[in-house]
Amino acid sequence: MGNTFLNLALLIIFHFSMATISMKLTTILTDQSALLVLKDHVIHDPANVLTTSWSASAPVCNWFGVSCGSKHRRVTALNLSGLGLVGTLPRHLGNLSFLSLLYITNNSFNGRLPVQLSNLQRLKYLSFGINYFSGEIPSWLGSLTELRTLFLYQNNFKGVIPFSLGYLSKLEALYLFENQISGSIPSSIFNISSLQIINLSDNMLSGSIPSVPRDLHSLELIDFTTNNLTDHMPKDMFDHLPNLKELFLSFNLLSGRIPASLFKCKKLQKYLYRITKWRGAYQ
Numbered sequence: 001m002g003n004t005f006l007n008l009a010l011l012i013i014f015h016f017s018m019a020t021i022s023m024k025l026t027t028i029l030t031d032q033s034a035l036l037v038l039k040d041h042v043i044h045d046p047a048n049v050l051t052t053s054w055s056a057s058a059p060v061c062n063w064f065g066v067s068c069g070s071k072h073r074r075v076t077a078l079n080l081s082g083l084g085l086v087g088t089l090p091r092h093l094g095n096l097s098f099l100s101l102l103y104i105t106n107n108s109f110n111g112r113l114p115v116q117l118s119n120l121q122r123l124k125y126l127s128f129g130i131n132y133f134s135g136e137i138p139s140w141l142g143s144l145t146e147l148r149t150l151f152l153y154q155n156n157f158k159g160v161i162p163f164s165l166g167y168l169s170k171l172e173a174l175y176l177f178e179n180q181i182s183g184s185i186p187s188s189i190f191n192i193s194s195l196q197i198i199n200l201s202d203n204m205l206s207g208s209i210p211s212v213p214r215d216l217h218s219l220e221l222i223d224f225t226t227n228n229l230t231d232h233m234p235k236d237m238f239d240h241l242p243n244l245k246e247l248f249l250s251f252n253l254l255s256g257r258i259p260a261s262l263f264k265c266k267k268l269q270k271y272l273y274r275i276t277k278w279r280g281a282y283q
Contacts, residue, residue, distance in 0.1 A: 027072070027074060028060065028073065028074070030095050031060055031074060031075040031095070031096055031098075032056065032060045033092065033095070034090075034092040034093055034094075034095040034096050035054060035060065035063070035066070035075070035078075035096075036054065036056065037090045037092040038087075038089070038090055038092070038093060039054050040090075041087045041088050041089065041090045042085050042086065042087035043086050043087050044084075044085065044086035044087070044108075045083070045084075045085055046083075046084045046085075047083060047084065049064050049065075049080075049083055050064070050085075060075065061073060061075070065078060065079045065080045066078060067079075067101075069098060072098060074096075074097075074098035075096050075098060075099060076098050076099060076100050076101070076122075077099070077100060077101035077102075078096070078099060078101065078102050078103070078104075079101065079103040080103065080104045080107065081103045081104060081105040081106055081107070081127070082105065082106045082107070083107060084107060084108065085104070085107040085108065085109065086107070086108040086109070086110075087108075087109055087110075088109060088110060088111040089104075089109060089111070089113065089114055089117075090114065091114040091115075091116040092116070093114070093116065093117060093120075094114065094115075094116025094117050094118070094119040094120060095116075095119070096120065097119065097120070097121075097122070098122060099120050099122060099123055100122050100123060100124045100125065100146075101123075101124065101125040102120070102123060102125070102126050102127070103125070103126075103127045104127070104128060104131065105127045105128070105129045105130055105131075105151065106129070106130040106131075107130070107131055108131060108132055109128070109131040109132065109133060110131070110132040110133060110134065111133065111134065111135075112133070112134060112135035112138075113128070113133060113135070113138055115138065115140055117140075118138075118140040118141075118143050118144065120144065121143075121144065121145075121146065122146060123144050123146060123147060124146050124147060124148045124149075125147075125148060125149050126144070126147060126149065126150055126151065127149065127151035128151065128152050128155065129151040129152065129153040129154055129155070129175065130153070130154045130155075131154075131155055132155060132156055133152070133155040133156060133157060134155070134156040134157065134158070135157065135158070135159075136157065136158060136159030136160070136162075137152060137157050137159065137160075137161060137162055137165075137176070137181070138162070139162040139163075139164045140164075141162065141164065141165060141168075142162060142163075142164025142165050142166070142167040142168060143164070143167070144168070145167065145168060145169065145170065146170060147168050147170065147171055148170055148171060148172045148173070149171070149172060149173045149175075150165070150168070150171060150173070150174050150175070151173070151175045152175065152176050152179070153175040153176060153177045153178055153179070153199070154177070154178040154179070155178075155179055156179065156180060157176075157179040157180065157181060158179070158180045158181065158182070159181065159182065159183070160181065160182060160183030160184075160186075161176065161181060161183065161185065161186050161189070161200075161205075162186070163186045163188050164188075165186065165188065165189060166186060166187075166188020166189055166191050166192060167188070168192060169192060169193070169194065170194055171192050171194060171195055172194055172195060172196045172197070172218070173195075173196060173197040173198075174189070174195065174197070174198045174199070174200075175197070175199045176199065176200050176203070177199045177200060177201040177202050177203070177223070178201070178202040178203075179202075179203055180203065180204060181200070181203040181204065181205060182203070182204040182205065182206065183205065183206065183207070184205065184206060184207035184208070184210075185200065185205055185207070185209060185210055185224075185229075186210070187210035187211070187213075189210070190210060190211070190212045190213065190214075190216065191213065191214070192216075193214065193215075193216060193217075193218065194218055195216060195218060195219050196218045196219060196220050196221070197219075197220065197221045198219070198221070198222055198223070199221070199223040200223065200224055200227070201223045201224060201225040201226055201227070201248065202225065202226045202227075203226075203227055204227065204228060205224070205227040205228060205229060206227070206228040206229065206230065207229065207230065207231070208229065208230060208231035208232070208233075209224065209229060209231075209233050209234070209237065209254075210234075211234040211236065211237065212234070212236075212237060212238075212239070212240040212241060213240070214240060215240045215242070216240055216241055217242060217243055218243070219241055219243065219244060220243055220244060220245045220246065221244075221245060221246040221247075222244065222246070222247050222248070222249075223246070223248040224248065224249055224252065225248045225249065225250045225251055225252075225272070226250070226251040226252075227251075227252055228252065228253055229249075229252040229253060229254055230252070230253045230254065230255065231254070231255065231256075232254075232255060232256035232257075233254060233256070233258075233259050234259070235259050235260075235261060236259075236261055237259050237261060237262075238259060238261040238262045238263075238264050238265050239261050239264060241264075241265055242264070242265070242266070242267075243267055244265045244267065244268055245267050245268060245269050245270070246268075246269060246270040246271075247265075247268065247270070247271045247272070247273075248270070248271075248272045249272065249273040250272045250273055254273070258273070
């Protein structure tokens with residue numbers, strides 16, 4: 001009887017160990033597979049970085065631009081910035097479920113952002129700046145609630161800024177400048193209490209600047225330069241921006257008087273509003 005229980009216990013331990021090993025191998029292979037698909041979607045690699053470094057015969061965590069966590073040995077960061085890569089992003093990148101940083105700035109990636117990237121629920125830092133991505137800025141970005149930085153600047157994005165970006169309650173920096181974005185600035189943006197920098201310059205935004213409904217103690221820079229913003233600014237616009245340091249509103253169609261509440265921004269260092277219809281007096 002004793003041997004029977006011992007054998008049963010050993011059998012259970014064996015199966016548990018094998019299942020654990022299998023799970024670890026599966027997740028490592030999942031990350032490897034996703035990155036190899038990305039490699040296949042790159043049609044030009046001028047420095048042959050991926051060609052020489054990304055090989056199935058080498059550990060994924062040793063690949064160029066790849067970082068892994070010490071505990072689970074899963075891919076936690078992917079930085080391929082400035083490599084001159086040409087290609088598209090495959091949906092398989094959404095399988096990198098431990099990813100917290102994704103930087104592919106200053107390349108020539110194009111096409112639309114795959115919806116499967118919405119699976120990256122641990123993502124904190126996202127930079128797709130200086131590429132050729134097109135289509136609308138996807139609303140599913142608002143579901144990546146761990147995001148601290150969202151950099152989509154200098155691309156070919158069109159359409160409107162999704163209201164859902166206001167759900168990014170931990171966001172600190174939003175860079176959408178130099179795209180072809182139209183429509184109005186969503187009021188939800190000014191509900192993000194952690195926001196420090198917002199740059200929407202060099203787009204085709206229209207309508208009025210929304211009110212700031214709450215104190216945004218973290219916000220230090222607003223840049224809405226070179227758009228088609230119109231109407232009066234809210235009189236209490238600057239009542240809730242005590243730490244604002246830089247404000248850029250040049251080359252718009254703003255009218256009326258400059259809000260007197262601007263004087264409440266005691267830390268303001270740079271303020272540009274050239275080429276507008278504003279009158280010089282304060283209200």
